[in-house]
Amino acid sequence: MTLHRLAGGQANRRRRSFYDGIATALIVLAAVIVLTPLVLVLAYLIGRGLGSLDLAFFTQLPAPAGEAGGGVAQAVVGTLELLAVASVIGLVIGIGTGVFVAEYPGHPLVPTVRLLSDALIGIPSIVMGVVAYALLVIPLRHFNGLSGGVSLGLIMIPYVVRGTDEVMRLVPRSVREAGFALGLPRWRVILSVVIPSAASGIVTGAMLAMARVAGEAAPLLFTAFGNQYWNFDPFKPVAALPLVIYTYSISPYDSWHRIASAASLLLVVFVLLTTLLTRLVFRRRT
């Protein structure tokens, strides 16, 4: 900062406080502008979707195009199926890697694993879809739920790694040392002392990762593909809520638009509740 600007007469001082006022106004305005879309999106979803989020939405299959009524029960269940497959992959590899990164800080592979896991977060979800397509759709010769679940699982892994790593490093050193002092081997200290005291954090981290992939549509377009009917076979196409939102909102039918808005509202409520829960858990911990 140049000193001569701070010195100077009354007029100068007035000009500086004028600029200060402008800056304050602009900064407040920036915050308001940033939050406006959130309010607009939520208001629109509630206004349009709440009425359509009825029993039929959860219990009925889609009505024929253009006809009123019907639901997307198969997509609600399909999303749960996909999440189940994704969680098996995402949680096992994610928590395992998180434990490795947090508990073996001296291991030569840790920096590489951490860097790669961070880099994986940045990979566009659609690229993960392409990978799952090449691995599981091409060999099986048709779209299938398994490939969709795998693509979501791949996306989940780095989020779970980071969540696990962060909460495990919050466990104080003294807790571990108390375990060692009892003569416990390292694996018992990790499994029976460190993980239980970080459990609530690991669980919320996992839920956050699940909420994140629950709304993913891009990798499912050419893996799970979507389905208008019930399907419990992982080797056949499976419906998913994000896919319903996509196909229904670009369709010309008003009844489908309403279902898309209800599905959007459902996803957003799920995501908001999970983030809120995470925040509460972490606030209690720190």
Place this chain on the structure above:
Amino acid sequence: MDQPTTPPTPSRRQAAGRLARRENGRFPVGDRLFDLIVLLLAGCILAITALIVLVLFLGGDLALRKYGLGFLTGTTWDPVRQEFGALPFIIGTLVTSFGALLLAVPLAVGSALFVSEYAPRVVAEPVSYLIELLAAIPSVVYGFWGIFVLAPVVRSIQLHIFMSPSLRNIGLLRSTPTGLGLFTAILILTVMIIPFTASVARDVLRLVPRDQREAAYALGATRWEVMRHAVLPYARAGIMGGVLLSLGRALGETMAVTMVIGNRVAIPHSLFAQTATMASVIANEFTEATSPAYLSSLILVGLILFLITILVNVVARVLIHRLTPKGIT
């Protein structure tokens, strides 16, 4: 969470392990087994990364050999004549991403300043939580909102331009008023990437030492002068990391962009032009790609997207890591 406890030093832990081992011969087996399992799971990360690179290279190989580097500069994308060049999508991706960045960065930094420096705690806490929520809303939901709320607004802007004799002949504003196109995509992307810059900027601003501010205040600086000359320069590199993180997001953002950009294979010549991005062309055409060259070209587009986003993200992480005791976000 601001003060991560450092894990026990390895030497200490090894000492504890040695002690245990001396007393009971069973322990090393359990430890070694556990080490192996954890190492295998962590190794999956390495394997997955290698697999992604391998799959994309193998998948894109056909197109790479057929079109060579001309793939990057070709402007025809014609599945019928089997001629593929990705330049329109590369330009579409760059224009939408940097356009969104241009709008998002000032807003993000402004709101980060608001949260960390201007607002009282009671206001700052919920506001920063709400900003983070912006990142949690699924892309496809933004797309839905874009189609039904944003696109009509953009359409009326386009109609206004169309009706006005002075504006309608400006090349950059020329368009068919559909509401779907480059501008709508940029607006949606802006909203979606703001939280990434904002949350990193907020955390970096909090790390600026108090002395830095107080020294400037002691000189008689106004609050804005303190921000501009003492706080922001100190946080610059970290904020840059956050900006790159946002850029990485914008480059790969798929659903919302696909739903509002119009999906025309053409290099955009106006602000409202209908165009396509790398991610949107994959989303749109992947299920229709019947010939091997077509599919391979789409996978090659995926590979280019992958390489660009990895590069941007690694640089962002390095910038952020270097500035903070632990990685933020």
